[in-house]
Amino acid sequence: MTPSKWVRVWNERLPDVPLSLLAVTPAEAFGALREGTADAGLVRLPVDRDDLSAIPLYTETTVVVLPKDHLFAAAEEVSADDLADELVLHPLDDTLGWERPPGRAANERPETTADAIELVAAGVGLIALPQSLARLHHRKDLTYRTLTEVPQSRVALSWLAADEAPDLVEEFIGIVRGRTVNSTRGRRAEAQKGQKQPKEQKGGQKSGKPARPGKPASGSRTAGRPAARKSGGAAGGSGKGRTGGKPRRKS
Numbered sequence: 001m002t003p004s005k006w007v008r009v010w011n012e013r014l015p016d017v018p019l020s021l022l023a024v025t026p027a028e029a030f031g032a033l034r035e036g037t038a039d040a041g042l043v044r045l046p047v048d049r050d051d052l053s054a055i056p057l058y059t060e061t062t063v064v065v066l067p068k069d070h071l072f073a074a075a076e077e078v079s080a081d082d083l084a085d086e087l088v089l090h091p092l093d094d095t096l097g098w099e100r101p102p103g104r105a106a107n108e109r110p111e112t113t114a115d116a117i118e119l120v121a122a123g124v125g126l127i128a129l130p131q132s133l134a135r136l137h138h139r140k141d142l143t144y145r146t147l148t149e150v151p152q153s154r155v156a157l158s159w160l161a162a163d164e165a166p167d168l169v170e171e172f173i174g175i176v177r178g179r180t181v182n183s184t185r186g187r188r189a190e191a192q193k194g195q196k197q198p199k200e201q202k203g204g205q206k207s208g209k210p211a212r213p214g215k216p217a218s219g220s221r222t223a224g225r226p227a228a229r230k231s232g233g234a235a236g237g238s239g240k241g242r243t244g245g246k247p248r249r250k251s
Helices: 004-013 026-035 113-121 131-136 167-176 187-193
Strands: 041-044 052-060 062-067 077-079 126-130 142-148 153-160
Touching: 004 167, 026 041, 026 052, 026 153, 052 167, 062 113, 062 131, 113 126, 113 142, 126 131, 153 167
Parallel strands: 077 142
Antiparallel strands: 041 153, 052 153, 062 126, 062 142
């Protein structure tokens, strides 16, 4: 995962609250949330909804990792049928959720994706995995190509299920979902609720200088004619009332 853009926004909006990143394996991610090691996590679906909440973020492209001198390196993308005669490794920590990848199966499954990558570099076989993992395990002697007609991995943001997410978790959810600073919920919204609005006197006049006799105050209501209001609560119009008779002509 590459959450750097969300971390940057967090640091801009909440510079007084440090955000620490914790790198874990897919097998450790849900345990970190349940044990409180992490407040929220970027995980791969499916998620156990009995005790965890999650919002899907995006679907990741599946790729096949292969040596740079492999025949498929000349292609832009590879289909599942193209792998029929290839030995395709299936590590025990596979994140694509398929029973068996395309191609020929190896006699033994590598324990981890990192182990499988080493075997690919040694020319033993190929491996299919989400694109971000291919980037994570990048090597100069390996490359990858988009793999079509195969399952894809869906990435989600997850946290412990509750009636309401903690304020800081809600802040991070808002950042990940692209809420602007004015629409972000959480402690910022709570702070805005606590701000008092300017008091108004009877007739709609805001507290401040009294209106001059014979003239209605700006923002006040005259009989039968409600004052228009602009966005933001400011009174509309010129704010000057008229007295009876003809207007006085300036000399």
